[in-house]
Amino acid sequence: MEHLKNMLNNPEIRGVVRTATGEVIEFHNPGVKDLYNLLATKQNALEGASFADRVIGRGAALLLVKGHVAQVFAQVISESALNVFQDAGIAASYDCLVPNIINRAGTDICPVEKLTLGISQPGLAFERIREFLINNNII
DSSP states (O other), X not given: OHHHHHHTTSTTXXXXXXXXXXXXXXXXXXXXXXXXXXXXXXXXXXXXXXXXXXXXXXXXXXXXXXXXXXXXXXXXXXXXXXXXXXXXXXEEEEEEEESSOBOTTSSSBOHHHHHHTTOOOHXXXXXXXXXXXXXXXXX
């Protein structure tokens, strides 16, 4: 996990996965787009994986649970995301715990965090996030 955490020092890397087979996958886009796309195209890529990211909110946490990751690290994590990992029995470490992830404008809760606040099923979160990404022309 230390190597993945250190990779976050590169400003071009937003998140990084080390799969159970040792493959390293870098994420370069902010938000959940890259994580969603990985789950949508390589369903087993996260199984047993280690994941590190700059920011993890509830939506990303539910996607990571859906993918069956083994452990996660976040520079910043929301309380709700941490609860998701604890409920799923996934080891989670972080630098900073915050009540909510805030949107990029700094004016409200992140839309994906807000979208998933009432959701506890990872499959349902995956579908709602897919709809959000499509409706906002992100994918």
